Amino acid sequence: MTLDETMLAIGEAARDGAGALRDASADRRTAAIRSMADAIRAHAAAILKANAADLAAATRHHDRLMLDEPRVEAIAAGLDQVAALPDPLGTEIARWQRPNGLDIARVRTPIGVIGMIYEARPNVTADAAAICVRSGNAVILRPGSDCFASSTAIHAALAQGLEQAGLPPSAVQIVPTADRAAVGALLSGLGGTLDLVIPRGGRSLVERVQAEARVPVLGHLEGVCHTYVHAAADPAMAAAIVANAKLRRVSICGATETLLIDRAALPMLAGIAEALDGCELRGDAEAAAIVPMLPAHEADWRTEYLAPVLSIRTVTDWKEAASHIARYGTGHTEAIVTQDAATAEAFLGQVDSAIVLWNASTQFADGGEFGFGAEIGIATGKLHARGPVGPEQLTSFKYVVRGAGQVRP
Amino acid sequence: MTLDETMLAIGEAARDGAGALRDASADRRTAAIRSMADAIRAHAAAILKANAADLAAATRHHDRLMLDEPRVEAIAAGLDQVAALPDPLGTEIARWQRPNGLDIARVRTPIGVIGMIYEARPNVTADAAAICVRSGNAVILRPGSDCFASSTAIHAALAQGLEQAGLPPSAVQIVPTADRAAVGALLSGLGGTLDLVIPRGGRSLVERVQAEARVPVLGHLEGVCHTYVHAAADPAMAAAIVANAKLRRVSICGATETLLIDRAALPMLAGIAEALDGCELRGDAEAAAIVPMLPAHEADWRTEYLAPVLSIRTVTDWKEAASHIARYGTGHTEAIVTQDAATAEAFLGQVDSAIVLWNASTQFADGGEFGFGAEIGIATGKLHARGPVGPEQLTSFKYVVRGAGQVRP
Structure with a gap:
């Protein structure tokens, strides 16, 4: 398969993964995140070995890139925290009655399939996966080449955890190459399967994403x-x-x-x-x-x-x-x-x-x-979400209207 | 000036208009919308004359396009309704205290400059202008060629109303040509001045916008x-x-x-x-x-x-x-x-x-x-806003954090 074909297949699978996550109960999503945390702990040695390879190849950002046992435990503990967060899906954000008797509820729903493009921080792999599972969204992870080995090792643990909880691996996927062309494929929207791209990295990454993306972007610009x-x-x-x-x-x-x-x-x-x-x-x-x-x-x-x-x-x-x-x-x-x-x-x-x-x-x-329990970044745009982005910020909503035969005059 | 230069100048002016709207009091925004309603009534004859020209040239969508005295009055009454809506800016959506004593408020802010691209419905000119003024956003209106004369006549009334209330005409502008190239300029983001584009029209318009836009889009796809x-x-x-x-x-x-x-x-x-x-x-x-x-x-x-x-x-x-x-x-x-x-x-x-x-x-x-008082359309995407888009849906927010010297451990 060419890279484009691989990416389209990942997108198709993610669509199915999103359906599975959406149809799963809140308890199953919770169990999956706990099981992902356990798998991170069980895979600590493999993760540290992969991180050593990334560090040896890296010329910068050592502080962001470096993992040690406490940091791996912090990643697992972060997953446990997300597992303990209230499940946002199906909750009523608002509900009101109209004079004609219509009952209108605004109910949280998942967004769908999210592409996460990041650099240098291997922990984003686990944070993003957990927050997306908590909010019922499938995620396609695209780590930068600097943290590619660490992120792939972390993802292997996450995939095992998902499977143990009975959720398909298509719910949390990682791009299998550090080739920068994969970013272009994500930005094209993978044939309409991608609902949102979240870039997290330096100005050049975010600017490339905002210039090329054919899908909505939740921008995480640098913080000056x-x-x-x-x-x-x-x-x-x-x-x-x-x-x-x-x-x-x-x-x-x-x-x-x-x-x-x-x-x-x-x-x-x-x-x-x-x-x-x-x-x-x-x-x-x-x-x-x-x-x-x-x-x-x-x-x-x-x-x-x-x-x-x-x-x-x-x-x-x-x-x-x-x-x-x-x-x-x-x-x-x-x-x-x-x-x-x-x-x-x-x-x-x-x-x-x-x-x-x-x-x-x-x-x-x-x-x-802020009390959000977890975040995958700080959005600097003004649309959809702004500031810390946690599970709630990664949901959409729909209006559920209950009537008794009302027609519009 | 070339069309591109004209469009860039409109964008620059809109940025200033957005600042003026944002800094205006809620009462002034209310007065401006009321004054826009009065001006629509005062300009009814000119609006109907322009509409007759649009209708004579139109080959389709006569029901959407047609204005008569009751419909012009309905446009003015719609503005009065928006003027009566609560002003969303500065309202606290949420507020909570953290264990360390930090007080966090989520406060509504405007989005900035909105580009409105529409077809066939001259009333959108007034509806969009009123909802944008209510929410503190400058708007650049781009009506389709089929309702260009009607929309331009309605805009002339709106501009007079704004001026009478002491707000600059840069807050509500209309593209001065039916040339389709103006849409391309809007979709490019006008040199970074445009924060959001809202297309409202048929599938071909919305698909063009979603394919070409370099700025966020609040899509209003057709309703099957x-x-x-x-x-x-x-x-x-x-x-x-x-x-x-x-x-x-x-x-x-x-x-x-x-x-x-x-x-x-x-x-x-x-x-x-x-x-x-x-x-x-x-x-x-x-x-x-x-x-x-x-x-x-x-x-x-x-x-x-x-x-x-x-x-x-x-x-x-x-x-x-x-x-x-x-x-x-x-x-x-x-x-x-x-x-x-x-x-x-x-x-x-x-x-x-x-x-x-x-x-x-x-x-x-x-x-x-739904009780939103007014809308500029029904968003069919899942990001930022979904369903009817009224003044509240056209706001962003920021977090205002009040402390007493807290530093982060």
Whole structure:
């Protein structure tokens, strides 16, 4: 078979897998996810061996790519958490009666077949599979070449788990090659079988997907996130939040990449820099006059460093901060630090990003931290889902109307 | 300016218009819609004159295209209704507290700039404009050549109304040419300024949009809707519902095009046919053995007649009816008529269309009938919105997180 034929066959099978998942009971979907978790634990040695091969071949992103025993256990535990989440399918989102007696219910349904295109993070293999099974959607996984061996090993475990629970392997499939042409096939929609593509990776991947896709895309653009320290910020809180937002984990999309600071708040900058011990700072002239640092260039404002590097820009007020964010941000997550409620509410209202925070770290941009139980990413588009994407966000709905013979006048 | 330059300029202006709409108060958006309604009434003569020109040139769809004084008044009254709807922006869809004290709110926001591509129905010009203003979105209207003069006349009234309320005309624009190349420009996304395209028209339009669009599409596919008469149907109710579903208004997308009837229910067919007085029937051999009718061919099962024509197919049970719908339907609206609750619930659960009804006419597929106040169409896709699309369905949301200095462990 050619690659195109292979991909079309995967699509056809996924359509059947979606039907099986949809028709399965919530209990069976739960059992399948638990059984997938058990299989991950049972396959830990094979997964670590495959990961060692990926790591040996990798030239970058080692932190995202690396698995060890605790991380494999964390993957399995993540599956257990998804198994424990309430099943969204069939739940009534709303129900109301019309004056003519019609009873209208809005009921959650699966979307169908989802294509997941990702890079560098082998754990996405398990997270995406579990969230799709929980929401009744078949998934076709397409890991990047950097995590291909690890992801294939994780998928082998997942497939065994599915089978043990009596669900077909067509419900969770993986593209059997790292050939980039497989991405093109997914973006073509696999002959109409694909309902949604979710890209998760760097800007070049997401931009390719958005340019080429013939199917709807739930975009996960990179996170060029900002923390804005307002003149009325509490200095200790500002230092703690900026340090956490930047350094807690530098490789996640919710990490702050740019600090915006009011001119009137510049006296706080020394304390903030002290809390950022070990972080490279790149700032404008006003910031550099307070704390010695490298100069920031135009490109810095657009860069998702994913590294212990922070760009710093001095602004006049919250409006200038919001303008900077509108111009350079990716619509992901932004925070304001201030004790002034009116300014905070103005900023929260004006800034049009998926997540806006007041006096909290941008690293809270996470489905688990939001209480969604799990996520497969943070959507930066404005359609269908925005922000953390968990099982509920991967459902559609239909209207079920119950009558007693009503006809329309 | 070339057409492409004109379209890009329209997109740029729409971005500004979206900002003005978003920053306007709910009261100002309400005032603008009321003022648009008044302007429609004041421009009635000009609108009817333009409509006469469209009608003289038209070779089809006269019922959809035709305006008279009552229909112009109905357009104005529709605007008044939208003005009276609650403003969705800024409303909290959900709000909850996390154990760490973070307060998370999900708040409605506009989508941005919407491109509306439609055919034959001049009233869509006003409906779409009002719903977009209500939801804070700028809109670029692209009527088909068949309703171009009527739509342009309606738009002139709307623009005057907007201006009187202090909102810029860039919030509601119309493409100044019936050249089909303008559709291509919209589908390209106008240099990134377009957030969503909504096609509303025949299959060829929607398929072109879905194939070419570089921006998200909220698809309004044609409605090949079904009414299924189960063996346990009440015969009088079945006749009344089928007749209403087919004949109340044959040119709307929720009109039933195919009657599926249980073999055991065929004795009801004579009574149903009597209620369908004046309707051409095309059936399979079993149906034609009860009531004389033309033979139905394969193409009939896929056809949205939009005319007093009904295809009739005999089925064994609800499962065969559901299979027929899955194969030939467009995912729009389907009804079951039965007194047997268990069969009804099985059908409602299995059939995956935007709207499924039990003992009610498919012609209830309408935003007004659902209580949404207004709609710009019935979405047949599964993403973002499904079924009637009113102001709420044209919003996005963001998460507003309020903290007290929380950092992530």
